[in-house]
Structure formats: structure tokens, C-alpha cells
Amino acid sequence: xxxxxxLNLCEGEPxxxxxxxxxxxxxxxxxIKAALDALEGLWAAQGVSRAxxxxxxxxxxxxxxxxxxxxxxxxxxxxxxxxxxxxxxxxPPRCEVRIADDGPEFDPxxxxxxxxxxGVDERPIGGLGIExxxxxxxxxxxxxxxxxxxxxxxxxxxxxxx
Amino acid sequence: MEIGEEKAxxxxxxxxxxxxxxxxxxxxxxxxxxxxxxxARRVVIDMAGVEYISSAGLRVLLVAAKRLKPPVGxxxxxxxxxxxxxxxxxxxFTSLFTIEPARAQALARIEATSAS
Numbered sequence: 544x545x546x547x548x549x550l551n552l553c554e555g556e557p558x559x560x561x562x563x564x565x566x567x568x569x570x571x572x573x574x575i576k577a578a579l580d581a582l583e584g585l586w587a588a589q590g591v592s593r594a595x596x597x598x599x600x601x602x603x604x605x606x607x608x609x610x611x612x613x614x615x616x617x618x619x620x621x622x623x624x625x626x627x628x629x630x631x632x633x634x635p636p637r638c639e640v641r642i643a644d645d646g647p648e649f650d651p652x653x654x655x656x657x658x659x660x661x662g663v664d665e666r667p668i669g670g671l672g673i674e675x676x677x678x679x680x681x682x683x684x685x686x687x688x689x690x691x692x693x694x695x696x697x698x699x700x701x702x703x704x705x
Numbered sequence: 706m707e708i709g710e711e712k713a714x715x716x717x718x719x720x721x722x723x724x725x726x727x728x729x730x731x732x733x734x735x736x737x738x739x740x741x742x743x744x745a746r747r748v749v750i751d752m753a754g755v756e757y758i759s760s761a762g763l764r765v766l767l768v769a770a771k772r773l774k775p776p777v778g779x780x781x782x783x784x785x786x787x788x789x790x791x792x793x794x795x796x797x798f799t800s801l802f803t804i805e806p807a808r809a810q811a812l813a814r815i816e817a818t819s820a821s
Contacts, residue, residue, distance in 0.1 A: 572728045575727060579726065597788040598788075600724070601759045605759055608759070662801065664771070666767060672759065675759070
């Protein structure tokens with residue numbers, strides 16, 4: 544109740560502005576590692592527990608793996624992925640990750656969901672990444688703008704409910 | 706990525722440490738495949754040291770499961786923390802694997818499987 548009052552008095556202004564980091568990484572394994580390290584750095588700086596941040600890390604890994612191994616594959620180190628990592632303090636904290644690349648148009652939200660009920664023999668290897676992102680995030684938004692894929696991942700940093 | 710190993714009662718325990726993501730999973734896959742190629746048939750993968758696993762890591766588990774199908778082989782997973790367990794559940798993987806809480810139970814399970 545008290546928390547609601549404080550938020551109302553602030554008229555929509557966040558109690559704590561939080562932190563945003565912008566970085567550009569090459570479309571390589573090293574780039575993926577640099578992006579995940581930056582995300583980890585954001586948690587460390589804000590004192591957020593890894594117990595609630597792992598869905599963001601898994602989802603960023605899935606999206607970047609797709610971009611690096613499909614969208615920008617074969618373009619070498621000159622191909623870059625633009626990232627904005629935003630952590631808004633609060634209870635719970637809220638994280639938003641924005642990923643932009645100039646690869647061919649690809650809307651992951653339109654990808655067919657895999658059948659997760661198949662057995663070991665029938666189960667194709669791969670194809671699960673996008674489905675995991677959809678299930679781990681509160682919101683996933685895609686838009687194609689100015690010749691770029693722009694994906695936005697949002698999650699309130701609370702423990703996963705089963 | 707650090708990968709621990711233990712040989713116990715004729716079974717091989719493989720214990721990756723850290724994040725099993727799209728970058729590090731290649732190393733884990735090469736490690737597991739090398740052991741399978743060398744003849745390992747009773748394998749425990751202990752995930753107690755894994756921070757989180759993404760779909761690239763799930764792929765490695767699936768590769769191992771396909772090659773260690775009974776009665777030729779046996780594969781048991783153990784040490785799943787909340788993040789690893791959640792990802793396996795979301796992917797529908799928990800029904801594909803034999804899962805035990807910790808390494809001791811996993812080794813006992815492998816022993817029982819082989820005896821029957």
C-alpha cells in the first residue's frame with residue numbers, strides 16, 4: 544500500500560532511474576560473450592541476484608545465437624549487433640534488452656513453435672531457442688525499421704513460476 | 706568452460722561448470738562426443754555447477770541421449786538447479802531424461818539400470 548502511494552506521488556517517474564548500457568558487438572562468438580558479460584556487469588553494478596536474472600541471459604544468448612549464426616552469418620567481423628541493456632530499479636526490478644541488426648528480415652515471433660512433446664527419437668535437434676525466449680520473457684516485440692531487425696525483450700526480474 | 710570428470714563404479718561423470726550457452730556448448734559437445742567415441746556407455750551429467758543452460762546446451766544433452774539409449778547405454782542427469790530445471794521443463798525435456806537430485810543417487814540409478 545505504501546509503495547503504491549509513493550509511485551503515485553512520483554507521477555510515473557521511476558523511484559530510481561536505473562541504468563542503461565549501449566554497446567555494439569561483432570556478429571561472432573566473441574561478440575555474444577561480450578554481450579553476456581555486459582549484461583552480467585549490469586546485474587553486478589545494481590546488486591540484482593543471478594537467481595532472477597538468468598531468463599534474461601538465456602534469452603539474450605538465444606537471440607544473439609540466431610543473429611550471428613543465421614541473420615549475419617558469413618558477413619565476418621564487420622557485421623555488428625547493436626544492444627541496449629536497461630535495468631530499472633524497483634520492486635521487482637524490470638529489465639529491457641533491445642537488439643538491432645541489419646540482416647535479412649526475420650520476425651522470430653512468426654516462427655513455428657516446436658513440438659515439445661516428442662520423444663528422443665522424433666525430437667529434432669535445435670529449434671527450441673525462440674520458443675524458450677517466448678516462454679521466459681514477459682514481453683517480446685519485433686519490428687522491421689530502416690532496414691534493421693529490432694527486437695525488444697522485457698521481463699520483471701522475479702523468480703520463474705512453475 | 707571448465708568441465709569436471711569423475712570415473713566411478715564403471716560410470717563416467719561429466720560435470721560442466723559455468724554458463725552452458727551458445728558459445729560454450731560447442732566445447733561441451735566436443736568433450737561429450739569424444740568420451741562417447743572412446744566407448745563410454747554409462748554416463749552421468751552433473752549440472753550442479755551450471756549457472757544456466759540455453760537451447761545450445763539442450764542440444765548437447767539430446768545428442769548424448771540419442772547415443773546412450775537403453776539397452777546399449779545409460780544416461781542420468783543430476784544436480785539441476787532452479788534455472789536448469791526450468792529450462793528443461795519449458796523445453797519438454799524432463800520426460801526425455803532420467804533425472805536424480807545428486808551425483809550419489811545418479812550413480813546408484815546407473816548401477817541399478819545396468820544390473821537389471
